[in-house]
Amino acid sequence: MSQTIVIEQLRSRGVEVDSIVDLVYQLQAPYHPGLTREECRESVMHVLAKREVMHAVVTGIAIDRLAEQGLLPQPLQTIMDRDEPLYGVDEILALAVTNVYGSIGLTNFGYLDKTKPGIIGELNRQPVHIHVFLDDLVAAIVAAASARFAHQHEARSYIESAPGVRDA
């Protein structure tokens, strides 16, 4: 299974799938009484199986890792060392992850990236490692999993019941 790579990469940087599932659950529970963690996990696993997600995650983590080792060419090493707030490439990669289940994930991504709950905040406060990309990527995975969840569960029958669809 291709998620294996993403899961191993995330774990090697201190992020367990469980921490991601926690955030999806927190975000979705208010809207879905009776929601189980198992349903959230299923959505997360689907996101982690997407090729775009794997590619963004392995790229972002590679840059974080090389920055920690001081191996990046300049001026990228300096940008990463300072966690330059105007860098923006971390948000760009995160957007590619968020988009795997459509644009409705954008809102949750921004909210998570601003409020930094759970593991996202831990990555951010953490003094030794460089996580310029990783915290955004985790927020994006949570946002995408929530978007997928919304597509599965809130998909009401508006299509079939729309009046006048035939003569549109």
Next chain:
Amino acid sequence: MSQTIVIEQLRSRGVEVDSIVDLVYQLQAPYHPGLTREECRESVMHVLAKREVMHAVVTGIAIDRLAEQGLLPQPLQTIMDRDEPLYGVDEILALAVTNVYGSIGLTNFGYLDKTKPGIIGELNRQPVHIHVFLDDLVAAIVAAASARFAHQHEARSYIESAPGVRDA
């Protein structure tokens, strides 16, 4: 001045530039002691002068307005009537606005769209008019103005001072 069109369009739908300036000020004040509303207004006016912003705003407002009048072809009329949560085209237009000052605006857009402060919440709670696009567009304008502000004020001299830039 081309902002005139955008300003008139927003006003015709109940959004004053002042309400947008309020949100930029709220969002940026914690990070910038001594920030004035005038500086925030300047950023907002720059955003409103961008052609992408004008095009997104006039398009979104046109669809909102036609939806209110019941003039949209099906199935779009039904989608708008229900404020279908999975529609997503509103977020897509908003993203185009947010991006005029780069990807760093994404986070603030999502945060505003989720927490709906000030005029964004008023548009949303408002029972008569249809504002499927407008609330997202306003959040995006605020996010873009904040991004521009960050580009202007936080742009530290990391470029000039980066060690080894020459041999990069």
Next chain:
Amino acid sequence: MSQTIVIEQLRSRGVEVDSIVDLVYQLQAPYHPGLTREECRESVMHVLAKREVMHAVVTGIAIDRLAEQGLLPQPLQTIMDRDEPLYGVDEILALAVTNVYGSIGLTNFGYLDKTKPGIIGELNRQPVHIHVFLDDLVAAIVAAASARFAHQHEARSYIESAPGVRDA
């Protein structure tokens, strides 16, 4: 099936699924000896079943249609009447369609939008109807179907065979 709506909408504006399949076939045949039109059609049908695609298509076609009827509020009506080259919202909607199978569709979208083969050129040269959105949407559907095709057929076993993946 939800594609039905998209197929009907496209047909009502002069675009048959067959014309879309033709373009996918033309684009992919050089890379895949033995490719059948049936395989191309399958990819197109998958793209047309995506909710993002449906929403973008019904929105774009609604604006085209209302422009033709002169029913859009100003200044959007004028922008559409002139097929204003700097409008850009048509490309934004098209990008949302192209992205349903990831960023690799971007290249083909741009190529099709520039060279305008087959039905895309016909829509463009056509004197009576307004197709500001439709030609871009068709190019985007072809690009997305080609991207899906690439994901299905070119997906080599690079994941399983990558050396050192385990210790990454």
Next chain:
Amino acid sequence: MSQTIVIEQLRSRGVEVDSIVDLVYQLQAPYHPGLTREECRESVMHVLAKREVMHAVVTGIAIDRLAEQGLLPQPLQTIMDRDEPLYGVDEILALAVTNVYGSIGLTNFGYLDKTKPGIIGELNRQPVHIHVFLDDLVAAIVAAASARFAHQHEARSYIESAPGVRDA
């Protein structure tokens, strides 16, 4: 001047500003009789001065360079070695560059990335170096410079002359 960094980075990988100007000229000349190379160069220099462009270019070139040296963590090293066609992160970074002058650059980006004229093709055919990101970045810079050019030169007075703008 901040373009200096981008110009040096591009040159260190075999791309002169002149080669980029050539492509902008080729792309725009058919539409603008009397166009000079100097006007094209001015647009290119504006694009290269944008912070998003600098960040995307230094990031993409860093990954190309580390791939050549075999220093990337797995599985990214393998993906880069194979120039994996489904990678997609190169297109994502390129999109961020293309977008600095709005979505109208998308079409030219795709066209250039598919037809690979001039320096783009040279980078691609070149047997020793790894240019997974660089060829896309150059195409994106050309597309953005062309978009800026269109904004400057084709901006007709549609705004001022639009009938009914006031009562929109």
